Amino acid sequence: MSDNVAHALAGAGGGIISMAVTYPLITVNTRLQVQRKKDSTSYAGNMDALRKILSTEGIAGLFSGLESALFGAAVTNGVYYYFFEAVKAAFERASKRKNMSTVESMVSGAVAGAMTCIITNPIWVVNTRLTVKQKNLDNEQEETPTTVQAFAEIIKEDGVLALWQGIIPALILVINPIIQYTAFEQLKNKVERFRKLGSLDFFVLGAISKLAATSITYPYILLKSRMQLKQSKNEGERYDSLVDGLRKVIAQEGIAGLYKGIESKLLQSVLTASFLFMSKEALFSYAVKLLILLGARRSLASAK
Numbered sequence: 001m002s003d004n005v006a007h008a009l010a011g012a013g014g015g016i017i018s019m020a021v022t023y024p025l026i027t028v029n030t031r032l033q034v035q036r037k038k039d040s041t042s043y044a045g046n047m048d049a050l051r052k053i054l055s056t057e058g059i060a061g062l063f064s065g066l067e068s069a070l071f072g073a074a075v076t077n078g079v080y081y082y083f084f085e086a087v088k089a090a091f092e093r094a095s096k097r098k099n100m101s102t103v104e105s106m107v108s109g110a111v112a113g114a115m116t117c118i119i120t121n122p123i124w125v126v127n128t129r130l131t132v133k134q135k136n137l138d139n140e141q142e143e144t145p146t147t148v149q150a151f152a153e154i155i156k157e158d159g160v161l162a163l164w165q166g167i168i169p170a171l172i173l174v175i176n177p178i179i180q181y182t183a184f185e186q187l188k189n190k191v192e193r194f195r196k197l198g199s200l201d202f203f204v205l206g207a208i209s210k211l212a213a214t215s216i217t218y219p220y221i222l223l224k225s226r227m228q229l230k231q232s233k234n235e236g237e238r239y240d241s242l243v244d245g246l247r248k249v250i251a252q253e254g255i256a257g258l259y260k261g262i263e264s265k266l267l268q269s270v271l272t273a274s275f276l277f278m279s280k281e282a283l284f285s286y287a288v289k290l291l292i293l294l295g296a297r298r299s300l301a302s303a304k
Helices: 004-034 045-057 059-063 066-095 102-132 147-158 162-164 168-171 173-193 201-228 242-253 255-259 262-291
Strands: none
Touching: 004 045, 004 059, 004 066, 004 102, 004 201, 004 262, 045 059, 066 102, 066 147, 066 262, 102 147, 102 162, 102 168, 102 173, 147 162, 168 201, 168 242, 173 201, 201 242, 201 255, 201 262, 242 255
């Protein structure tokens, strides 16, 4: 068996770790992204959102939808790394080179990103709806739906296709990991010319690459989150398409509306990518050993 499965397992493990560590930031950011109206319950900014969530929902409010997010992170990163490494291996066999060129890195990222997006979009639709669902501490009778319940509710009320709401901006956002992984691969190749990389190197390179990717693509990230919500019957609040959503955000909230919550998103994205790259590299050798124990690999000699 090739290294694809080992990379997929390590990526899934890294995704779970990075998601668990940064999830409160994701909650704050997602709620700011989908917020359109300003009233007494609105969030004035990141710190205000954090304070209000804690006061009205408690610590648990910061982890709304964590179950689906951990599952989503595992599947997303597992699928992404599997396809990325598969395409990467094909390029390396064809070119007889050890490292990919910038164009090859971008193609690998595009293929992996598109496949990941199509396969995992239903998970993130469910997660977005669970994350923005607010629970009042005063109402002890209120129960937060499980991932399975939310999944069934979406299909019952909106139909199966609702699970792929926001798929167009999500596919456009394939450019995010393309930028991220291309920057990471190229920076890693340059550093490896001089010395062997350690855990701190992967942390820093992951941070730099994700900072660049998120800064460039944030407006699409915001639109994707809003389009994954249950769409309003009100024409002024419903987004019929990516262009329609873009036009309405600018008309109703100005250009600044496209960058609502970007501070927490940048912090969360950078930390997530840093922990992901660092933990994924650390977990890779364990993934290889696991496959050997299961009889899926013959020896460590053929690994990485």
